Amino acid sequence: MLRFLLRRAVLALLVCLTVLVISFALTRLSGDLAISIAGPNATEQDIATVRKNYGLDRPLPTQFVDWAVHAAEGDLGRSYLYHAPVAGLIKERMPITLTLGLTGLVIALVVAIPLGVIAAMREGSLLDRAIGLLALFGQAMPSFWLSLVLIIWLGLNLQLLPISGVDTWQGYIMPGIVLAFSAIPALMRLTRAGMIDALSSDYIRTARAKGLSSTKIVLKHALRNAAMPVVSVAAVQLGFMLGGSIVIEAVFALHGVGYLAWESISKNDFPVVQAVVLILAIIYIGLTLLADAMNAVLDPRLRAA
Amino acid sequence: MKHAATSLGALIVFAVLLAAVVAPLVAPHDPFVQDLNQRLVPPEWMDGGSAVHPFGTDQLGRDYLSRLLYGARISMMIGIFTVVTSGLIGITLGVFGGYFGGKIDEVVMFIITCRLSIPLILVALTVVALIGSSLLVVILTLGLLLWERFAVVSRTTTMQVRNLDYIAAAQAAGASRRHILLREVLPNILTPLVVVATLEMALAILLEAALSFLGLGVPPPLPSWGLMIAEGKDYMFFSPWVIMIPGIALFVLVLGINLLGDGLRDLLGAARPT
Numbered sequence: 001m002l003r004f005l006l007r008r009a010v011l012a013l014l015v016c017l018t019v020l021v022i023s024f025a026l027t028r029l030s031g032d033l034a035i036s037i038a039g040p041n042a043t044e045q046d047i048a049t050v051r052k053n054y055g056l057d058r059p060l061p062t063q064f065v066d067w068a069v070h071a072a073e074g075d076l077g078r079s080y081l082y083h084a085p086v087a088g089l090i091k092e093r094m095p096i097t098l099t100l101g102l103t104g105l106v107i108a109l110v111v112a113i114p115l116g117v118i119a120a121m122r123e124g125s126l127l128d129r130a131i132g133l134l135a136l137f138g139q140a141m142p143s144f145w146l147s148l149v150l151i152i153w154l155g156l157n158l159q160l161l162p163i164s165g166v167d168t169w170q171g172y173i174m175p176g177i178v179l180a181f182s183a184i185p186a187l188m189r190l191t192r193a194g195m196i197d198a199l200s201s202d203y204i205r206t207a208r209a210k211g212l213s214s215t216k217i218v219l220k221h222a223l224r225n226a227a228m229p230v231v232s233v234a235a236v237q238l239g240f241m242l243g244g245s246i247v248i249e250a251v252f253a254l255h256g257v258g259y260l261a262w263e264s265i266s267k268n269d270f271p272v273v274q275a276v277v278l279i280l281a282i283i284y285i286g287l288t289l290l291a292d293a294m295n296a297v298l299d300p301r302l303r304a305a
Numbered sequence: 306m307k308h309a310a311t312s313l314g315a316l317i318v319f320a321v322l323l324a325a326v327v328a329p330l331v332a333p334h335d336p337f338v339q340d341l342n343q344r345l346v347p348p349e350w351m352d353g354g355s356a357v358h359p360f361g362t363d364q365l366g367r368d369y370l371s372r373l374l375y376g377a378r379i380s381m382m383i384g385i386f387t388v389v390t391s392g393l394i395g396i397t398l399g400v401f402g403g404y405f406g407g408k409i410d411e412v413v414m415f416i417i418t419c420r421l422s423i424p425l426i427l428v429a430l431t432v433v434a435l436i437g438s439s440l441l442v443v444i445l446t447l448g449l450l451l452w453e454r455f456a457v458v459s460r461t462t463t464m465q466v467r468n469l470d471y472i473a474a475a476q477a478a479g480a481s482r483r484h485i486l487l488r489e490v491l492p493n494i495l496t497p498l499v500v501v502a503t504l505e506m507a508l509a510i511l512l513e514a515a516l517s518f519l520g521l522g523v524p525p526p527l528p529s530w531g532l533m534i535a536e537g538k539d540y541m542f543f544s545p546w547v548i549m550i551p552g553i554a555l556f557v558l559v560l561g562i563n564l565l566g567d568g569l570r571d572l573l574g575a576a577r578p579t
Contacts, residue, residue: 243424
């Protein structure tokens with residue numbers, strides 16, 4: 001198991017390095033950054049000044065090594081817009097994005113697992129089909145549009161929830177629901193497939209033969225086994241949700257990392273953009289590593305490897 | 306019921322495709338012409354609506370039905386061309402990794418892992434912001450980002466096909482590697498890839514709408530459904546239909562594609578790609 005995990009950790013490190021290169025190269029796509037930063041009305045003189053002040057006149061490899069070395073030390077550069085260290089800007093906003101991501105994940109699990117279990121217990125029935133259809137509905141829902149519909153319905157018509165900001169915890173409910181929609185279909189199908197597998201296995205038959213009640217079998221034996229892949233996929237889904245929350249943060253005016261990234265992209269604040277890409281990627285890599293580790297601990301076949 | 310759902314999906318996709326093709330013939334008005342005296346006219350079925358503008362008009366007095374029909378062109382083009390681009394990249398990578406195995410496969414897996422760890426929307430937004438927003442840029446950006454499911458599925462299926470007798474027979478008959486990959490492997494892994502294509506098409510259409518909604522996708526005045534929702538957002542409290550009409554169109558189209566894909570998966574007996 002240790003060798004397996006070590007291999008994964010080395011791989012994760014290599015992926016991190018590649019993402020470091022990609023996030024740097026990404027912001028250099030336009031060719032000359034100084035022109036974008038200086039804005040449409042800048043003179044040649046202005047552009048030259050910007051180029052010098054931001055160190056953009058140095059050769060690209062030098063700029064990259066400089067950014068990579070500093071990033072490794074936790075220094076992600078300074079924001080052009082806020083005139084403050086990027087690391088601090090991200091750190092300030094991360095709690096909002098993390099809270100939103102976790103709220104979304106909890107809502108997704110609370111909806112997806114029971115639905116998946118019910119679908120598996122009634123496999124092939126009308127109820128199972130209806131739940132499958134529900135998953136397709138969720139998959140087809142444009143998140144930004146659902147946000148607006150919820151704002152009109154729950155915020156304006158019923159006045160149940162605040163329509164923007166997170167001054168109170170209620171502010172997380174609507175964005176959390178929207179974010180959950182993106183993860184529910186996958187988690188539900190996984191629960192269903194895992195439960196169907198588990199329910200047809202020998203140990204469940206043994207438990208039945210011992211005379212255990214149906215509910216007890218489903219909840220105690222089958223679900224525990226079906227839960228393993230769900231938990232590891234949930235970790236990966238959380239990574240996707242943190243990256244996907246940019247749209248939802250923009251709609252609900254939640255000033256998290258996604259909102260910061262959106263603002264920075266529209267205002268040419270490239271140090272922030274490349275840092276957010278890097279941080280979100282590292283979080284995702286960390287979460288997949290965690291999922292691998294959980295699988296290794298829980299799965300005896302991997303434990304032996 | 307299953308077949309009904311699949312047929313419904315096919316019908317929706319066909320209807321939107323048809324609308325996209327014949328938009329210039331059937332649209333009642335020019336989708337770009339503004340009429341500031343006719344702003345935010347409600348749809349025909351609501352109070353104050355008229356048959357002149359069956360779906361009403363937007364904040365600039367442009368006919369909403371005409372914009373919706375032309376918007377179908379954008380969604381369909383995004384969906385089809387993104388899938389072609391990402392399919393080419395993903396299938397090439399997947400088949401190479403699956404067929405050759407060993408070091409080549411490790412490299413392919415590494416590329417897939419790197420792609421998955423990059424935040425999709427954020428990177429797409431940055432690319433479009435830096436290169437400039439146009440339909441072509443959006444198609445290429447999404448095409449370059451949405452290939453990983455093609456790669457994963459074609460890699461797995463190629464591995465299954467690789468050791469079958471007919472491949473060995475072709476090798477023994479002295480067929481070239483190119484012939485084996487294109488004529489023996491590819492046709493036999495296409496079935497599950499059709500299902501992946503529907504999933505990716507749906508995803509591409511949703512992502513284009515999201516990018517356009519955030520102002521970094523298809524540029525105005527093009528009638529992208531996502532852009533129509535963004536432009537209607539400021540008026541949605543008093544005229545909710547300005548976001549409901551394009552939103553429902555988007556939802557129904559994506560649902561149709563997913564229903565079709567789900568049905569094809571059952572019909573063709575392919576496993577669900579996750």
